[in-house]
Every structure is written in structure tokens, then in C-alpha cells.
Amino acid sequence: MSYNFQGKVALVTGATKGIGKEIAIELSKSTAKVIAVARSKQLLDDLQKEHPSIKTVVLDISDWDKTRQVLSTVGPIDLLVNNAGMGWLKPFLKMEEQDFDSVFGVNAKALMNVTQIAIKDMMTRKVPGSIVNLSSQASLVGLLDHSVYCASKGAVDSFTRAAALEFGPHKIRVNAVNPTVIMTDMGKLGWSDPKVSGPMLEKIPLRRFGEISEVVNTVLFLLSDQSSMITGVTLPIDGGYTAA
Numbered sequence: 001m002s003y004n005f006q007g008k009v010a011l012v013t014g015a016t017k018g019i020g021k022e023i024a025i026e027l028s029k030s031t032a033k034v035i036a037v038a039r040s041k042q043l044l045d046d047l048q049k050e051h052p053s054i055k056t057v058v059l060d061i062s063d064w065d066k067t068r069q070v071l072s073t074v075g076p077i078d079l080l081v082n083n084a085g086m087g088w089l090k091p092f093l094k095m096e097e098q099d100f101d102s103v104f105g106v107n108a109k110a111l112m113n114v115t116q117i118a119i120k121d122m123m124t125r126k127v128p129g130s131i132v133n134l135s136s137q138a139s140l141v142g143l144l145d146h147s148v149y150c151a152s153k154g155a156v157d158s159f160t161r162a163a164a165l166e167f168g169p170h171k172i173r174v175n176a177v178n179p180t181v182i183m184t185d186m187g188k189l190g191w192s193d194p195k196v197s198g199p200m201l202e203k204i205p206l207r208r209f210g211e212i213s214e215v216v217n218t219v220l221f222l223l224s225d226q227s228s229m230i231t232g233v234t235l236p237i238d239g240g241y242t243a244a
Contacts, residue, residue, distance in 0.1 A: 001217070003224045005032035010223070011077050012036055013061055013114060014084030016043035018184035019134065022216045023081050028054050030220065035074055037061065038084070061110040062102075068117060077118040079223050080131040082111045082156075087138075087149035095148055107152035112159060115174075119167060128171035130223045133160050134215075135176040137238045153178075157234045164232030173231035175222045180238035181209040205240035 010027045014020040015036035024047070028034045034054045038044055044056035057074060061067045061084055071077075086106045088099050115131060122129040138146050139153035160176040167174065181191050181200060191197045191209065201207055215237055221227050222235070236242045 001221070001226075003030040003220050003226075005030045005079065005224070008078040009033045009035065009076050010079035010081065011071070011074070011114075011118065012081045012083055014038060014134075015056075016040055016047055018186065019179075019182060019212055019215050020081070020083035021047065022212050023083060023219055024054060025051055026216050026220060027079070027081075027223075032079065035077075037071075061114060062105045064109070064113055067110065067113055071114065071117045076125060076127075077121050078127065078129055080115065080118040080129070081219060081223070082114060082131070082133045084110065085134060085136075087146065087152070089145050090148075091145050092147040100148055103148050103152050104155070107149075108155040108159070111156060115159075115163065119163075119172060122172055123167075123170055129173070130227075131163075131172070131174045132219050132222045133174070133176040134219075135160070135178045135234060137178050137180045137236060137241055139178055139234070140236065140242045160234060161232045168231055173222075173227075175227075175231060176234045177215060177218050177222070178234055178236045178238065178242075179210055179215050180204060180236075180241050182215055183209055183211055203241055203244070204238065205243065208239060210237055210239065 010032040012024045015024040016038040024034050024036045028051055036054050037057045037059050039060045041058045048054055048056050059070050087103055133156050135156040136153040138150045139157045160174050164174040181187055218237055
């Protein structure tokens with residue numbers, strides 16, 4: 001399916017690798033003006049060399065004040081993809097304060113900060129908008145040694161529903177997607193061992209992991225007017241994992 005985002009400005013966080021990078025590229029191909037945000041200047045420069053129409057912003061969104069300063073000056077925002085995220089694979093009893101702060105600082109606090117900036121802009125201009133948050137299957141089910149990550153993505157889902165309720169009257173839609181393991185470079189590295197992947201695949205009715213394009217296509221649909229009656233949804237992209 002093809003989309004036309006002509007005249008729309010789309011901001012994508014965590015836009016230099018995996019899912020975020022492909023979302024930025026596909027939005028650009030679909031005629032959106034894309035603002036790609038990430039921490040690595042080198043990777044942003046590489047992205048811009050490949051796709052010169054994409055505007056890049058070097059920014060660590062975990063810095064609350066710097067994020068407000070920088071993103072308040074990038075121009076109008078019509079579409080927002082909160083893709084940036086992080087997590088530690090660690091038993092709960094070994095988690096330390098910095099682990100809690102870093103994971104929630106990016107996955108929840110920074111996400112809400114960026115969203116507030118975007119929504120304020122939309123409301124000032126009195127324009128409709130669409131926001132998609134990258135959540136996770138981990139918000140819907142418990143995963144071993146993912147306790148803090150699961151909790152942070154649960155916060156994303158709850159925030160998505162609350163924001164959809166609050167800003168629906170302003171024609172601003174807020175949705176989330178909840179992928180299972182996706183075959184990014186990191187996904188391939190972490191799940192290539194059959195001893196690791198086997199038990200997870202047994203719980204997925206489709207008996208496979210997801211591809212980047214399957215997440216990207218869903219995000220673009222939710223951003224587009226073709227999903228104009230959809231808001232407040234947390235949509236699993238999990239091959240049926242959460243159906244049981």
C-alpha cells in the first residue's frame with residue numbers, strides 16, 4: 001500500500017537504526033518532510049547522505065531541557081513517531097537505580113516530553129495530527145529478566161490511551177504498536193541461537209519472528225488518513241503471541 005504525506009512534517013526519534021531508520025526512509029519516500037532525531041551524528045550524517053531530503057537533528061532526548069529547547073525550534077510537526085527506546089536484560093533483583101532511571105527516562109519520560117512538544121505545536125496551529133508510539137509485546141505479557149522494560153512499555157501503553165482520550169477532540173490521534181522480536185540487526189544477533197529462539201517461536205502461532213517492513217507498514221498506516229477513525233489503540237504485531 002502506498003501513502004501520500006505531501007505537505008506533512010514527520011518527526012522520528014531513534015531514526016538511525018533498525019525500525020526507526022526504515023520508518024524515516026519510508027515516510028520520506030511517501031513525500032513527508034522528515035526530521036530524523038538521534039544521538040549519533042555519524043549515523044545521522046550517513047542517513048542524510050543516503051537520503052538528502054531528510055533533515056537530521058543530533059539530540060539525546062533523555063535530556064529534558066535540551067530536548068524542549070531543540071525540538072521547539074525545528075518547525076511544525078504534523079506526524080510523530082516515538083521510536084527511541086532502550087532496555088536492559090537483567091534479573092529484577094540485580095537492577096540498580098540507574099537501570100530504572102535510564103529505561104524509564106527514555107521509554108516513558110522522554111517519550112512524553114517529545115509528545116508534549118509536538119501536541120503543543122499542533123494545537124497552537126489548530127491542525128490535526130497523528131502520533132505513533134513504539135511499544136512492545138513486553139507491555140502485554142511478562143518476559144523473563146525484562147521486568148523494568150516490561151513496566152516501561154506498560155507505561156507507554158497507558159499513556160497512549162490517556163493521550164488519545166484527551167486530545168481526540170482536537171483531532172490528534174495517538175496510537176501504539178507492540179511488536180514481538182523483529183529481525184533487525186540486533187534482533188538477528190540476539191535471537192540467532194535456536195536454543196534461545198526456539199521457546200519464543202513455540203509461543204508464536206505463526207512460528208516466525210517479524211520483519212522490519214511489517215512494523216513500518218503498520219506505523220505508516222496508523223499515521224495516515226486511512227486510519228482516521230483509529231485512536232487509543234495498542235496494536236500487537238506479534239504473530240499471535242498475545243492471542244493465547
